[in-house]
Amino acid sequence: MKFTLHQTDTSTAARAGTLTTDHGEIPTPIFMPVGTIGTVKGVHQSELKEQVKAKIILGNTYHLYLRPGMETMEAAGGLHQFMNWSGPILTDSGGYQVFSLAHRRKIKEEGVTFASHIDGSKHLFSPESSLGIQRSIGADIVMAFDECPPYPSERKYAENSMHLTHRWLERCVAFMKESQPKYGHSQALFPIVQGSSYDDLRRQSCEFIASQDQPGNAIGGLSVGEPIEDMYRIAALCCEVLPKDKPRYLMGVGTPANILECISRGVDMFDCVLPSRNARHGVIYTRQGIINIKNARWRNDFSAIDDSATAAPTSQAHTKAYLHHLFRVNELLGPQIATLHNLAFYLALVTEARERILDGSFSSWKEGAMAGLERKL
Amino acid sequence: MKFTLHQTDTSTAARAGTLTTDHGEIPTPIFMPVGTIGTVKGVHQSELKEQVKAKIILGNTYHLYLRPGMETMEAAGGLHQFMNWSGPILTDSGGYQVFSLAHRRKIKEEGVTFASHIDGSKHLFSPESSLGIQRSIGADIVMAFDECPPYPSERKYAENSMHLTHRWLERCVAFMKESQPKYGHSQALFPIVQGSSYDDLRRQSCEFIASQDQPGNAIGGLSVGEPIEDMYRIAALCCEVLPKDKPRYLMGVGTPANILECISRGVDMFDCVLPSRNARHGVIYTRQGIINIKNARWRNDFSAIDDSATAAPTSQAHTKAYLHHLFRVNELLGPQIATLHNLAFYLALVTEARERILDGSFSSWKEGAMAGLERKL
Numbered sequence A, B: 001m002k003f004t005l006h007q008t009d010t011s012t013a014a015r016a017g018t019l020t021t022d023h024g025e026i027p028t029p030i031f032m033p034v035g036t037i038g039t040v041k042g043v044h045q046s047e048l049k050e051q052v053k054a055k056i057i058l059g060n061t062y063h064l065y066l067r068p069g070m071e072t073m074e075a076a077g078g079l080h081q082f083m084n085w086s087g088p089i090l091t092d093s094g095g096y097q098v099f100s101l102a103h104r105r106k107i108k109e110e111g112v113t114f115a116s117h118i119d120g121s122k123h124l125f126s127p128e129s130s131l132g133i134q135r136s137i138g139a140d141i142v143m144a145f146d147e148c149p150p151y152p153s154e155r156k157y158a159e160n161s162m163h164l165t166h167r168w169l170e171r172c173v174a175f176m177k178e179s180q181p182k183y184g185h186s187q188a189l190f191p192i193v194q195g196s197s198y199d200d201l202r203r204q205s206c207e208f209i210a211s212q213d214q215p216g217n218a219i220g221g222l223s224v225g226e227p228i229e230d231m232y233r234i235a236a237l238c239c240e241v242l243p244k245d246k247p248r249y250l251m252g253v254g255t256p257a258n259i260l261e262c263i264s265r266g267v268d269m270f271d272c273v274l275p276s277r278n279a280r281h282g283v284i285y286t287r288q289g290i291i292n293i294k295n296a297r298w299r300n301d302f303s304a305i306d307d308s309a310t311a312a313p314t315s316q317a318h319t320k321a322y323l324h325h326l327f328r329v330n331e332l333l334g335p336q337i338a339t340l341h342n343l344a345f346y347l348a349l350v351t352e353a354r355e356r357i358l359d360g361s362f363s364s365w366k367e368g369a370m371a372g373l374e375r376k377l
């Protein structure tokens, strides 16, 4: 994997780059749609490519490990083949879902034991097993196995947890050295910064992570309930410490406004379920503001869902009144159109951010764009 | 509306024709996907055009009348505009749904009073109001308001019901003469043959319907639980009596095998919820047989869902194992892919039937195709 930094903004820390994987190039800053369990909910792979213009998607190790399971995954030839997605894929380590979904979790030095939320069966995720699974899935970017402490966390808990994450990282790095990719394309490990909301722990974690000299770095443990200023402060702090010549991935963030703020602090990569989950509830993002399409005020609004040139073709082709109707009668096509819309909106937003960074107008453009992004229509 | 009959098969009653509407040409025999409430469930309009290759779709008057309602429909400029479908549309009369969905139905000479299944509100559907609503929806083909008797029906009930349908038809014809289309394109009325399973009543009904000299004719009251031989016998009987120079539409039929059998008896047009409803339950039609994709035997089957050249592109692009997985984990994309598949399969089937009728090989081709269509894999 190769990262080329083209431009750093002069008045902010925003960066424009290109990440090159064996499955294609990823312009940064980038947003990665979440394809939880081998599918971005309600979106065909052809639509991801043609309407959303996704350059990389996420898979969730925990979900894919349980179903379809690694026997099927390997028989298919990995996730790219299994789901017929030829672009880059990133997988998380499974740790986050173990903590949010699985039952009877126990953290030990070895790893985390848990019971499946599907059938109660017992499993162990460790640095080695998580990366073994990620080898079987065959993602282009694989994530280190970490513990993501809840917010708020006592300092002592956060510090111990951070050091556990660091020790696990050393095992991840060792495992990656000793093992080989299974499908002929290379896989890059991204370590994850932890340290909760404590600046000194975060700095310490960034330095340790940087010392491991992996192809990219991730900032974890944010967007877990902390005040928004904490998130922005810690993202900025991490970007200052993390090496400039490697991409920085802020995990699980966020709203369109969050993303512009974090780009301006030096983040290159984002993922979040927000645009797709909100779409399924009828929340639609536009540059003019946020629309709740279920609201009766849209019933007879025959303007396009979004007529901007960068909107998804379906958003240009259909009216707000039609989308309102689909949600009102609880038809599948409503969430489908809304999901395409929001994901295409996120991709168009980071694409424009990149153009603005490259032509030097990022800062003023961002200031102009923020009001619309946060307005409720 | 113009119907051109190109060819009648020499050894069966199968016909190949072209029906010309203001929204385009419809090759016959044709299958019409059901777009109940302004959407074919789970299918984008662009996919209907490009993957399914639908030439005409159905809308349900009862559903559209309740939601979005005719105020919104007229403000939108009719259903074509509302749902952004530029091809032909056919609407039913609403009668069938009133009998299957609505509450507190009362049939009178005037029409049928009922309470909405949504909010209990009271409404009257009559020949005039049904066609008034269909004027507001703006379908290219509108259906006469009829009573569809249940199966089995006593002869006396069937006979009275048939005559009521005939009296209502005269009011429908009068209403169409006195009223105008609302959106600048023409609307053709199709009367409906009734008469339950009684051959003489069916013959009598066909003659009455034919005497009204409308642009096309429909056969109703079949596929309501009668033995399959009754359906085939009555379809054949009606096709013998109905005029040859007008299209014949058999309502609510059926399986792929049913469709080929009825094409061979002289039917030109079909609609049915079966392919889309079954798709949502994981039942997939192929020329080799019927697949229940939820069955564990498909878990590691990495062959294409359907690799025939006429299959939906998504069916060629994805494996049975992947579709099995999507259904197993209850993901939206499963029903989406399956629906595209089945609808494209139905359209490809009638398209090939038409080619076979035109080149004189229909009868032998049909015999060869039937075994695969009815086999369970």
Ligand SMILES: [Zn+2]
Binding pocket: A162, A163, A164, A166, A167, A208
């Ligand atoms: Zn440490």
Ligand SMILES: [Zn+2]
Binding pocket: B162, B163, B164, B166, B167, B208
């Ligand atoms: Zn009569």
